[in-house]
Every structure is written in structure tokens, then in C-alpha cells.
Amino acid sequence: MAQCFRFGGRRCSPLNWALASIKESDLRSGILIVFSALLVGCATYEKPIPLATSTSETGTGTVEPSFEQKAVGEAAIMTNQALKSYREEYVHATEHKAFAQSDVGAWSWKSNRTSIKHAIENSLIDCQRNNRRHEAEHPCKIINVDGKWAEEH
Numbered sequence: 001m002a003q004c005f006r007f008g009g010r011r012c013s014p015l016n017w018a019l020a021s022i023k024e025s026d027l028r029s030g031i032l033i034v035f036s037a038l039l040v041g042c043a044t045y046e047k048p049i050p051l052a053t054s055t056s057e058t059g060t061g062t063v064e065p066s067f068e069q070k071a072v073g074e075a076a077i078m079t080n081q082a083l084k085s086y087r088e089e090y091v092h093a094t095e096h097k098a099f100a101q102s103d104v105g106a107w108s109w110k111s112n113r114t115s116i117k118h119a120i121e122n123s124l125i126d127c128q129r130n131n132r133r134h135e136a137e138h139p140c141k142i143i144n145v146d147g148k149w150a151e152e153h
Contacts, residue, residue: 072149072151073149074086074087076101076143076149077101077107077143078101078105078107079105079107082101082105082107085107085109086099086109086144089109090109090111090144091147093109093111093112094111094112095111095112095146096111096112096113096114096115096116096118096119096146097109097110097111097112097113097119097145097146097147098110098113098116098119098120098122098123098124098142098144098145098146099123099142099143099144099145100120100123100124100126100127100140100141100142100143101127101140101141101143102127102131102134102135102138102139102140102141103138104131104134104138106127106130106131106134106140107127107130107140108123108124108126108127108129108130108140109123109144110122110123110126116145116146119145119146120142120145123142124140124142127140128140
């Protein structure tokens with residue numbers, strides 16, 4: 001407790017006692033270890049890769065993200081399995097049918113319903129069931145109803 005006199009001769013708390021008993025060289029090596037860990041952590045940080053960009057046509061020099069045009073028709077169908085099902089079954093199915101798909105490739109279609117409304121509801125419900133993990137970010141959407149693509153409505 002002799003070192004507590006550094007703190008004005010008062011009774012030392014456990015923290016003060018620990019601080020008073022640390023040697024200056026131990027403190028420096030501890031700071032060096034913490035600083036080294038921070039430096040290594042910063043050096044290994046991977047910066048996110050930005051989207052592909054192109055300059056705007058207005059000549060202002062601003063950079064805007066470039067996106068592909070949205071596919072229309074059969075080109076909008078994302079997976080080979082969905083495209084095969086569309087071509088071989090959906091096209092030939094009876095009226096009141098709907099085809100739903102998400103941006104990550106989940107899909108479903110329903111046909112032979114009593115109304116277009118029921119076909120849309122049933123295909124969306126089934127597509128959402130297939131898309132559980134991604135539904136919040138990439139929800140299912142209707143892309144075809146009774147042979148007409150969503151862009152044609």
C-alpha cells in the first residue's frame with residue numbers, strides 16, 4: 001500500500017491500487033499490443049466494391065449507377081427449370097392462370113382457377129413459400145396473367 005501515497009495518501013480503491021502497481025514498461029507494451037491489433041484490423045478491412053457507373057449524358061460530370069434494362073416476355077424468366085415449365089405446361093394450361101417469380105429465381109404458376117384474382121393469389125402464395133429466405137428483400141411478383149406479360153397490362 002506504500003504506492004498509494006502517489007494518490008495523495010488516501011486509501012486506495014482496487015483500481016487505483018492496480019494502476020499504481022503497474023510498471024511503466026508494462027503499460028507501454030500493453031499500449032503497443034492494443035495499437036498493433038487496431039492497425040492490423042484496419043489493414044485487413046475490405047472496402048465494398050461500388051456498382052458499375054457511367055457518367056451522365058448531361059455533361060455535369062456526376063456519376064450515376066448504370067442498370068441493365070428489365071427483361072420482357074420469356075426473357076424475364078430467370079431459371080431454366082421455370083422456362084421449361086412455362087413453355088411446356090403453362091402456355092398450354094387452361095385460362096385463369098398466373099405466373100409469379102422473385103428477383104432471386106423462386107417461381108410458381110397456377111391455372112384452371114375460377115377467376116384471374118384466384119390464379120394471381122394462388123401463384124403468389126406458392127411463390128412466396130418457395131422464396132421464404134428472400135421474400136423481404138426480393139418479393140415474388142406476377143409476371144404473366146392469362147398469357148399476357150405484366151408490361152402489357
